[in-house]
Amino acid sequence: MNNLEKIKKIIIDKPLKLDCGKTIKNYPIAYETYGKLSENRDNAILAFHALSGDQFVTGTNPITNKPGWWSHLVGTNKAIDTNKFFVICANVIGGCMGSYGPSSNDAQKNKKLGTNFPIITINDMVNAQYNLLDYFKIDKLFSVMGGSMGGMQVLQFVANYPNKTKTAIPIACSASHSAQNIALNELGRQAIMADSNWMKGDYLNLENSPDKGLSVARMAAHITYLSQKGLQEKFGRKLQERDDLKFSFDADFQIESYLRHQGSAFVDRFDANSYLYITRAMDYFDLTKQYNGNLSNAFKNTKIKFFVISFTSDWLYPTSENKEIVIALNVAGADVGFIEIVSDKGHDSFLLDVPDFLKSVKNFLEANY
Amino acid sequence: MKKEFQIISDLIEKNQRVLDVGCGDGTLMKHLKDTKNVDTRGLEISKSNVQTCIGKGLTVIEGNAETDLKQFPSLSFDYVILSQTLQAFYNPEKVIDDLLRVANKAIVTIPNFGYWKVRLHLLLKGTMPITKHLPNEWYNTPNLHMCTIKDFVNFCSKKNINLFKSLTLNKNNLSAINSKNLNLKNLFSELGIFLIEK
Numbered sequence: 001m002n003n004l005e006k007i008k009k010i011i012i013d014k015p016l017k018l019d020c021g022k023t024i025k026n027y028p029i030a031y032e033t034y035g036k037l038s039e040n041r042d043n044a045i046l047a048f049h050a051l052s053g054d055q056f057v058t059g060t061n062p063i064t065n066k067p068g069w070w071s072h073l074v075g076t077n078k079a080i081d082t083n084k085f086f087v088i089c090a091n092v093i094g095g096c097m098g099s100y101g102p103s104s105n106d107a108q109k110n111k112k113l114g115t116n117f118p119i120i121t122i123n124d125m126v127n128a129q130y131n132l133l134d135y136f137k138i139d140k141l142f143s144v145m146g147g148s149m150g151g152m153q154v155l156q157f158v159a160n161y162p163n164k165t166k167t168a169i170p171i172a173c174s175a176s177h178s179a180q181n182i183a184l185n186e187l188g189r190q191a192i193m194a195d196s197n198w199m200k201g202d203y204l205n206l207e208n209s210p211d212k213g214l215s216v217a218r219m220a221a222h223i224t225y226l227s228q229k230g231l232q233e234k235f236g237r238k239l240q241e242r243d244d245l246k247f248s249f250d251a252d253f254q255i256e257s258y259l260r261h262q263g264s265a266f267v268d269r270f271d272a273n274s275y276l277y278i279t280r281a282m283d284y285f286d287l288t289k290q291y292n293g294n295l296s297n298a299f300k301n302t303k304i305k306f307f308v309i310s311f312t313s314d315w316l317y318p319t320s321e322n323k324e325i326v327i328a329l330n331v332a333g334a335d336v337g338f339i340e341i342v343s344d345k346g347h348d349s350f351l352l353d354v355p356d357f358l359k360s361v362k363n364f365l366e367a368n369y
Numbered sequence: 370m371k372k373e374f375q376i377i378s379d380l381i382e383k384n385q386r387v388l389d390v391g392c393g394d395g396t397l398m399k400h401l402k403d404t405k406n407v408d409t410r411g412l413e414i415s416k417s418n419v420q421t422c423i424g425k426g427l428t429v430i431e432g433n434a435e436t437d438l439k440q441f442p443s444l445s446f447d448y449v450i451l452s453q454t455l456q457a458f459y460n461p462e463k464v465i466d467d468l469l470r471v472a473n474k475a476i477v478t479i480p481n482f483g484y485w486k487v488r489l490h491l492l493l494k495g496t497m498p499i500t501k502h503l504p505n506e507w508y509n510t511p512n513l514h515m516c517t518i519k520d521f522v523n524f525c526s527k528k529n530i531n532l533f534k535s536l537t538l539n540k541n542n543l544s545a546i547n548s549k550n551l552n553l554k555n556l557f558s559e560l561g562i563f564l565i566e567k
Contacts, residue, residue: 305428337422337429338429342416
């Protein structure tokens with residue numbers, strides 16, 4: 001990964017007190033930008049990435065050489081037109097694409113931090129990224145947006161900094177992580193920790209890596225991003241490059257082969273400890289609890305214009321959980337629009353070419369810019 | 370914009386907070402926003418209509434009045450509008466209750482089933498009436514609870530709902546309903562427009 005030098009970074013010297021009680025300072029935030037900041041500095045959009053995402057929103061990711069995770073939505077003449085808007089995205093702290101995380105060096109011990117990295121929360125991620133506004137001298141963003149964990153960061157951002165954005169688009173997310181989602185994340189963490197190569201999180205210092213564990217975690221998670229109908233239509237019972245069953249545990253079915261590929265491709269670009277830390281942050285997210293059991297208090301007196309989006313086949317962050325955000329915003333008297341997009345592509349819909357979704361975001365942004 | 374919307378708009382003062390239930394493509398909302406500086410919100414069941422409204426910069430929530438009105442706090446609006454959809458609800462009584470919970474005043478319009486053409490259609494043809502305001506066949510109509518202007522007036526009196534203004538529209542002619550002309554208006558009007566208060 002010597003391409004890591006292509007990653008833009010700022011070092012945040014301002015100390016950040018984390019929710020766990022520890023304070024960090026002089027830590028790196030890796031970021032990328034697309035488009036140009038207008039003279040009035042009023043066209044900036046801060047995009048927040050999801051669990052397995054990074055700062056490379058669109059174009060070709062220089063590290064993985066794959067298209068950026070929001071390539072369908074962001075780019076020249078796309079729904080979020082980078083001829084018009086200035087899109088900023090940072091790697092979350094806890095991540096593994098250049099920001100401060102478990103694969104960062106422990107300055108005092110001259111080795112990788114591993115599980116000596118502090119437990120972080122969505123709130124910590126957002127507070128760390130807020131420094132980008134100072135760096136770019138942006139007084140007020142035009143919009144904050146993100147899907148899944150990115151949506152959670154949107155909600156935390158507007159709660160923490162109600163005067164720092166004009167609009168906000170939380171997509172396919174929840175204001176408090178459900179038992180089902182905590183359970184699924186725990187499954188992934190246990191898969192990683194059960195891999196003997198994890199070595200209690202110290203694998204990077206021992207030149208090892210829990211590839212099997214991380215791969216299984218990704219395979220399990222990937223299923224949750226799709227829908228039953230989508231899987232059935234795409235794969236059904238189709239066999240993988242064979243005419244009949246082999247009476248073995250090879251990948252007979254296309255879906256098996258597909259998942260194995262997803263798992264092995266993931267370990268090439270993601271750090272297992274980051275997976276532990278970020279899923280933990282998602283599980284700890286409970287904005288309702290932060291506001292003493294009343295979510296609408298998180299949005300009290302807000303002047304931000306909201307647009308909440310969910311997808312019909314998303315069972316990971318279902319419409320009902322997105323609607324709870326809408327209800328809380330209405331109770332707070334906020335300006336909130338909502339649409340449920342019809343899609344068979346499950347939770348992953350927000351990353352894919354779903355024309356109604358792309359159109360919704362475009363229409364909302366253009367009508368309010 | 371249709372005459373009905375102009376009449377509704379004339380009933381609303383400037384700078385009010387208005388919820389348009391079943392706001393369609395947002396024509397009325399946009400008009401209220403542009404001409405009366407009204408702070409408008411919409412609730413709309415059709416996804417494509419929600420898309421259209423969002424594109425116009427209007428704030429619209431996809432949802433169904435019967436299940437989604439409850440999310441709005443009590444008296445969070447000055448006016449709530451329900452244009453020609455009351456008859457399509459499973460429980461119109463509950464919807465009216467909810468309208469008068471979220472706002473002080475509600476503007477409700479109903480296609481009048483007591484209109485003479487409707488009556489004559491059933492009387493002479495013996496089949497379910499089809500008119501300009503009731504264009505569907507009995508087997509595909511969204512309308513579940515048709516009522517007449519007189520039915521609605523009686524309903525309000527039974528429920529102690531104050532009929533602040535009762536108007537009728539017939540071929541773009543607007544007129545007021547009172548206790549003396551009720552039977553006549555019920556026979557000759559296509560549309561009833563009511564401003565009600567609890």
